[in-house]
Amino acid sequence: MAYLNVRQRRIEAKIAYVGPATAGKGTNLERLRGTVSDPRIGKIESPGDGASNLVSLTWQPPESGRFRDCDVHVQVVAHHGAFGREAFEALDDADGVVVVVDAHPSAQERNRISFDAVRTALERVDRADVPVLLQINKTDLPEALAAEDIALGLGAEGARHVVAAAAQGRGVVETLDAALNEVLAALRAEAEPDDERAPDTNRPPKSVSPNDSAHPLLAALRQVLRETVREHVDELETRRTARLQASLVRIEQRLAAVEARSVVLSTQLETLHRSSQADELHALHMEVRDAFAEAGARSNALRSRIDEIAEKLRKQKTGWFT
Missing domain, CATH: 1.20.5 (Single alpha-helices involved in coiled-coils or other helix-helix interfaces)
Structure with missing residues:
Protein backbone atom coordinates (compact mmCIF):
# COMPACT_ATOMS: atom_id res chain seq x y z
CA MET A 1 0.00 0.00 0.00
CA ALA A 2 1.43 3.34 -1.07
CA TYR A 3 2.59 5.33 1.95
CA LEU A 4 3.09 9.09 2.12
CA ASN A 5 6.21 9.86 4.16
CA VAL A 6 5.46 13.42 5.24
CA ARG A 7 8.80 14.12 6.92
CA GLN A 8 10.85 13.23 3.85
CA ARG A 9 8.21 14.30 1.29
CA ARG A 10 8.18 11.05 -0.61
CA ILE A 11 5.79 8.35 -1.75
CA GLU A 12 6.86 4.85 -0.75
CA ALA A 13 5.42 2.12 -2.96
CA LYS A 14 5.89 -1.58 -3.55
CA ILE A 15 6.06 -3.47 -6.86
CA ALA A 16 5.95 -7.27 -6.72
CA TYR A 17 7.41 -9.57 -9.37
CA VAL A 18 5.56 -12.92 -9.39
CA GLY A 19 5.16 -15.82 -11.75
CA PRO A 20 5.99 -19.46 -12.36
CA ALA A 21 9.31 -21.06 -11.57
CA THR A 22 12.24 -20.27 -13.90
CA ALA A 23 10.29 -17.51 -15.64
CA GLY A 24 13.00 -14.96 -14.85
CA LYS A 25 11.79 -13.03 -11.78
CA GLY A 26 15.13 -13.20 -10.00
CA THR A 27 16.98 -12.51 -13.24
CA ASN A 28 15.10 -9.22 -13.55
CA LEU A 29 16.21 -8.11 -10.09
CA GLU A 30 19.77 -9.22 -10.66
CA ARG A 31 19.89 -7.20 -13.86
CA LEU A 32 18.42 -4.19 -12.09
CA ARG A 33 21.09 -4.48 -9.39
CA GLY A 34 23.76 -4.38 -12.04
CA THR A 35 22.26 -1.43 -13.91
CA VAL A 36 24.22 1.74 -13.17
CA SER A 37 24.43 3.61 -16.47
CA ASP A 38 20.79 3.79 -17.57
CA PRO A 39 19.43 7.32 -16.79
CA ARG A 40 15.93 5.90 -16.35
CA ILE A 41 16.87 3.70 -13.44
CA GLY A 42 17.92 6.34 -10.90
CA LYS A 43 19.37 5.00 -7.65
CA ILE A 44 19.20 1.35 -6.56
CA GLU A 45 20.05 -0.01 -3.13
CA SER A 46 20.24 -3.74 -2.47
CA PRO A 47 19.38 -4.64 1.13
CA GLY A 48 20.33 -8.06 2.37
CA ASP A 49 17.61 -10.65 1.89
CA GLY A 50 18.55 -12.53 5.04
CA ALA A 51 16.73 -15.80 5.60
CA SER A 52 13.65 -14.69 3.66
CA ASN A 53 12.59 -16.45 0.48
CA LEU A 54 12.02 -13.05 -1.11
CA VAL A 55 14.64 -11.03 -2.95
CA SER A 56 14.28 -7.28 -2.90
CA LEU A 57 15.84 -3.98 -3.80
CA THR A 58 14.98 -0.32 -3.23
CA TRP A 59 14.63 1.89 -6.28
CA GLN A 60 14.58 5.68 -6.36
CA PRO A 61 13.48 6.78 -9.85
CA PRO A 62 14.94 9.91 -11.47
CA GLU A 63 13.18 13.28 -11.47
CA SER A 64 10.72 12.10 -14.11
CA GLY A 65 9.35 9.62 -11.60
CA ARG A 66 8.25 12.25 -9.06
CA PHE A 67 4.62 12.41 -7.94
CA ARG A 68 2.99 15.70 -6.91
CA ASP A 69 6.29 17.32 -5.91
CA CYS A 70 7.25 14.23 -3.89
CA ASP A 71 10.12 11.82 -4.46
CA VAL A 72 9.16 8.21 -5.11
CA HIS A 73 10.88 5.28 -3.44
CA VAL A 74 9.93 1.83 -4.67
CA GLN A 75 10.54 -1.47 -2.94
CA VAL A 76 10.86 -4.14 -5.63
CA VAL A 77 10.35 -7.72 -4.41
CA ALA A 78 10.31 -11.11 -6.10
CA HIS A 79 9.75 -14.64 -4.85
CA HIS A 80 11.79 -17.73 -5.54
CA GLY A 81 10.46 -20.73 -7.39
CA ALA A 82 6.85 -21.55 -8.25
CA PHE A 83 3.82 -19.49 -7.30
CA GLY A 84 3.12 -20.34 -3.66
CA ARG A 85 3.29 -18.90 -0.16
CA GLU A 86 6.24 -16.66 -1.02
CA ALA A 87 4.29 -15.23 -3.95
CA PHE A 88 1.38 -14.29 -1.68
CA GLU A 89 3.89 -12.72 0.69
CA ALA A 90 5.28 -10.68 -2.20
CA LEU A 91 1.76 -9.56 -3.19
CA ASP A 92 1.01 -8.35 0.34
CA ASP A 93 0.41 -4.57 0.22
CA ALA A 94 1.78 -4.36 -3.33
CA ASP A 95 0.86 -1.20 -5.27
CA GLY A 96 1.75 -2.77 -8.60
CA VAL A 97 2.31 -6.30 -9.84
CA VAL A 98 4.55 -7.61 -12.63
CA VAL A 99 3.65 -11.13 -13.72
CA VAL A 100 6.74 -12.62 -15.38
CA VAL A 101 5.85 -15.43 -17.83
CA ASP A 102 7.99 -17.67 -19.98
CA ALA A 103 7.63 -17.46 -23.78
CA HIS A 104 8.65 -21.10 -24.24
CA PRO A 105 5.73 -23.28 -25.42
CA SER A 106 6.23 -25.81 -22.63
CA ALA A 107 5.72 -23.13 -19.95
CA GLN A 108 2.27 -21.97 -21.02
CA GLU A 109 0.32 -24.08 -18.55
CA ARG A 110 2.53 -22.86 -15.68
CA ASN A 111 2.04 -19.30 -16.95
CA ARG A 112 -1.75 -19.69 -16.94
CA ILE A 113 -1.84 -21.18 -13.43
CA SER A 114 0.32 -18.37 -12.02
CA PHE A 115 -1.60 -15.60 -13.81
CA ASP A 116 -4.96 -16.95 -12.61
CA ALA A 117 -3.56 -17.28 -9.08
CA VAL A 118 -2.51 -13.61 -9.09
CA ARG A 119 -5.97 -12.43 -10.16
CA THR A 120 -7.66 -14.69 -7.60
CA ALA A 121 -5.34 -13.52 -4.80
CA LEU A 122 -6.01 -9.84 -5.55
CA GLU A 123 -9.77 -10.34 -5.86
CA ARG A 124 -9.84 -12.25 -2.58
CA VAL A 125 -8.55 -9.20 -0.69
CA ASP A 126 -10.69 -6.77 -2.74
CA ARG A 127 -7.71 -5.33 -4.59
CA ALA A 128 -8.59 -6.27 -8.13
CA ASP A 129 -7.84 -2.71 -9.27
CA VAL A 130 -4.12 -3.00 -8.42
CA PRO A 131 -2.20 -2.42 -11.69
CA VAL A 132 -0.96 -5.69 -13.20
CA LEU A 133 1.71 -5.64 -15.91
CA LEU A 134 2.63 -8.68 -17.93
CA GLN A 135 6.29 -9.26 -18.79
CA ILE A 136 6.72 -11.85 -21.54
CA ASN A 137 10.26 -13.05 -20.94
CA LYS A 138 12.68 -15.26 -22.85
CA THR A 139 11.48 -13.96 -26.21
CA ASP A 140 15.04 -14.42 -27.47
CA LEU A 141 14.55 -18.21 -27.58
CA PRO A 142 14.19 -19.59 -31.13
CA GLU A 143 10.97 -21.46 -30.21
CA ALA A 144 9.43 -18.53 -28.29
CA LEU A 145 5.74 -17.90 -28.91
CA ALA A 146 4.45 -14.52 -30.05
CA ALA A 147 3.62 -12.15 -27.22
CA GLU A 148 0.05 -11.63 -28.45
CA ASP A 149 -0.59 -15.39 -28.52
CA ILE A 150 0.71 -15.76 -24.95
CA ALA A 151 -1.47 -12.91 -23.70
CA LEU A 152 -4.49 -14.40 -25.49
CA GLY A 153 -3.85 -17.78 -23.91
CA LEU A 154 -3.77 -16.14 -20.46
CA GLY A 155 -7.01 -14.29 -21.08
CA ALA A 156 -5.04 -11.04 -20.77
CA GLU A 157 -5.26 -9.78 -24.32
CA GLY A 158 -6.30 -6.34 -23.05
CA ALA A 159 -3.54 -6.12 -20.45
CA ARG A 160 -0.41 -4.06 -20.99
CA HIS A 161 2.65 -6.20 -21.60
CA VAL A 162 6.39 -5.73 -22.12
CA VAL A 163 8.48 -8.05 -24.27
CA ALA A 164 11.77 -8.95 -22.58
CA ALA A 165 14.85 -11.10 -22.63
CA ALA A 166 16.00 -10.58 -19.04
CA ALA A 167 19.08 -12.76 -19.33
CA GLN A 168 20.29 -10.39 -22.06
CA GLY A 169 19.17 -7.30 -20.12
CA ARG A 170 16.50 -6.39 -22.70
CA GLY A 171 13.15 -5.16 -21.43
CA VAL A 172 14.23 -5.20 -17.77
CA VAL A 173 14.34 -1.46 -17.15
CA GLU A 174 11.36 -0.96 -19.49
CA THR A 175 9.29 -3.35 -17.37
CA LEU A 176 10.06 -1.60 -14.09
CA ASP A 177 9.51 1.82 -15.64
CA ALA A 178 6.17 0.74 -17.10
CA ALA A 179 5.08 -0.80 -13.79
CA LEU A 180 5.88 2.43 -11.95
CA ASN A 181 3.95 4.45 -14.53
CA GLU A 182 0.95 2.18 -13.92
CA VAL A 183 1.22 2.73 -10.15
CA LEU A 184 1.54 6.52 -10.50
CA ALA A 185 -1.38 6.60 -12.93
CA ALA A 186 -3.50 4.75 -10.36
CA LEU A 187 -2.47 7.22 -7.66
CA ARG A 188 -3.34 10.18 -9.90
CA ALA A 189 -6.70 8.64 -10.70
CA GLU A 190 -7.43 8.22 -7.00
CA ALA A 191 -6.37 11.81 -6.34
CA GLU A 192 -8.65 13.34 -9.01
CA PRO A 193 -12.07 14.62 -7.96
CA ASP A 194 -14.91 12.38 -9.12
CA ASP A 195 -16.30 14.99 -11.53
CA GLU A 196 -12.92 15.35 -13.29
CA ARG A 197 -12.55 11.67 -14.09
CA ALA A 198 -13.47 10.39 -17.50
CA PRO A 199 -16.43 7.99 -17.25
CA ASP A 200 -15.61 4.34 -17.76
CA THR A 201 -18.68 2.53 -19.07
CA ASN A 202 -16.90 -0.82 -19.12
CA ARG A 203 -16.09 -0.77 -15.42
CA PRO A 204 -18.85 -1.62 -12.93
CA PRO A 205 -19.48 0.95 -10.21
CA LYS A 206 -17.66 0.26 -7.00
CA SER A 207 -18.84 1.25 -3.57
CA VAL A 208 -16.25 3.16 -1.59
CA SER A 209 -16.09 2.93 2.16
CA PRO A 210 -13.83 4.89 4.54
CA ASN A 211 -11.96 1.66 5.30
CA ASP A 212 -11.47 0.62 1.67
CA SER A 213 -7.89 -0.66 1.47
CA ALA A 214 -7.92 -0.46 -2.34
CA HIS A 215 -7.35 3.31 -2.27
CA PRO A 216 -3.64 4.01 -1.76
CA LEU A 217 -3.97 7.75 -1.21
CA LEU A 218 -6.79 7.35 1.30
CA ALA A 219 -4.73 4.77 3.15
CA ALA A 220 -1.69 7.06 3.00
CA LEU A 221 -3.69 10.00 4.37
CA ARG A 222 -5.08 7.82 7.14
CA GLN A 223 -1.54 6.75 7.96
CA VAL A 224 -0.43 10.40 8.04
CA LEU A 225 -3.30 11.28 10.35
CA ARG A 226 -2.51 8.36 12.62
CA GLU A 227 1.17 9.32 12.83
CA THR A 228 0.32 12.99 13.36
CA VAL A 229 -2.09 12.14 16.17
CA ARG A 230 0.46 9.74 17.65
CA GLU A 231 3.15 12.43 17.54
CA HIS A 232 0.84 14.96 19.21
CA VAL A 233 -0.16 12.43 21.85
CA ASP A 234 3.50 11.60 22.52
CA GLU A 235 4.33 15.32 22.72
CA LEU A 236 1.43 15.98 25.08
CA GLU A 237 2.44 12.98 27.16
CA THR A 238 6.01 14.29 27.34
CA ARG A 239 4.82 17.75 28.35
CA ARG A 240 2.43 16.34 30.93
CA THR A 241 5.16 14.12 32.36
CA ALA A 242 7.52 17.11 32.55
CA ARG A 243 4.85 19.21 34.30
Missing part, protein backbone atom coordinates in the same frame (compact mmCIF):
# COMPACT_ATOMS: atom_id res chain seq x y z
CA LEU A 244 4.13 16.40 36.75
CA GLN A 245 7.82 15.99 37.49
CA ALA A 246 8.20 19.75 38.03
CA SER A 247 5.13 19.74 40.29
CA LEU A 248 6.55 16.85 42.29
CA VAL A 249 9.84 18.72 42.71
CA ARG A 250 7.98 21.82 43.92
CA ILE A 251 5.88 19.71 46.30
CA GLU A 252 8.99 18.01 47.67
CA GLN A 253 10.62 21.42 48.16
CA ARG A 254 7.55 22.72 49.96
CA LEU A 255 7.38 19.61 52.13
CA ALA A 256 11.05 20.08 53.02
CA ALA A 257 10.39 23.74 53.89
CA VAL A 258 7.37 22.77 55.98
CA GLU A 259 9.40 20.11 57.75
CA ALA A 260 12.19 22.58 58.51
CA ARG A 261 9.64 25.13 59.74
CA SER A 262 8.06 22.45 61.88
CA VAL A 263 11.40 21.74 63.56
CA VAL A 264 11.87 25.46 64.27
CA LEU A 265 8.34 25.81 65.65
CA SER A 266 8.78 22.69 67.76
CA THR A 267 11.96 24.14 69.28
CA GLN A 268 10.24 27.46 69.91
CA LEU A 269 7.26 25.76 71.50
CA GLU A 270 9.50 23.70 73.74
CA THR A 271 11.35 26.85 74.76
CA LEU A 272 8.08 28.65 75.43
CA HIS A 273 6.85 25.67 77.40
CA ARG A 274 9.94 25.64 79.52
CA SER A 275 9.73 29.41 79.99
CA SER A 276 6.08 29.08 80.96
CA GLN A 277 6.92 26.43 83.57
CA ALA A 278 9.66 28.64 85.04
CA ASP A 279 7.25 31.58 85.33
CA GLU A 280 4.67 29.39 87.06
CA LEU A 281 7.28 28.05 89.51
CA HIS A 282 8.48 31.58 90.23
CA ALA A 283 4.91 32.78 90.88
CA LEU A 284 4.25 29.80 93.14
CA HIS A 285 7.47 30.48 94.99
CA MET A 286 6.47 34.10 95.54
CA GLU A 287 3.01 33.01 96.66
CA VAL A 288 4.46 30.53 99.13
CA ARG A 289 6.94 33.12 100.42
CA ASP A 290 4.15 35.64 100.90
CA ALA A 291 2.09 32.98 102.65
CA PHE A 292 4.97 32.16 104.99
CA ALA A 293 5.54 35.85 105.65
CA GLU A 294 1.88 36.34 106.46
CA ALA A 295 1.88 33.25 108.67
CA GLY A 296 5.00 34.53 110.46
CA ALA A 297 3.38 37.91 111.04
CA ARG A 298 0.29 36.28 112.42
CA SER A 299 2.44 34.01 114.58
CA ASN A 300 4.32 37.02 115.99
CA ALA A 301 1.06 38.84 116.65
CA LEU A 302 -0.36 35.79 118.37
CA ARG A 303 2.81 35.39 120.39
CA SER A 304 2.62 39.03 121.52
CA ARG A 305 -1.03 38.58 122.48
CA ILE A 306 -0.17 35.45 124.44
CA ASP A 307 2.62 37.32 126.20
CA GLU A 308 0.23 40.13 127.10
CA ILE A 309 -2.33 37.67 128.49
CA ALA A 310 0.36 35.80 130.38
CA GLU A 311 1.60 39.10 131.88
CA LYS A 312 -1.90 40.05 133.04
CA LEU A 313 -2.46 36.62 134.55
CA ARG A 314 0.89 36.86 136.35
CA LYS A 315 -0.04 40.18 137.85
CA GLN A 316 -3.45 38.92 138.94
CA LYS A 317 -1.88 35.87 140.52
CA THR A 318 0.58 37.99 142.48
CA GLY A 319 -2.27 39.97 143.86
CA TRP A 320 -4.00 36.89 145.13
CA PHE A 321 -1.26 36.14 147.61
CA THR A 322 -0.69 39.61 148.93
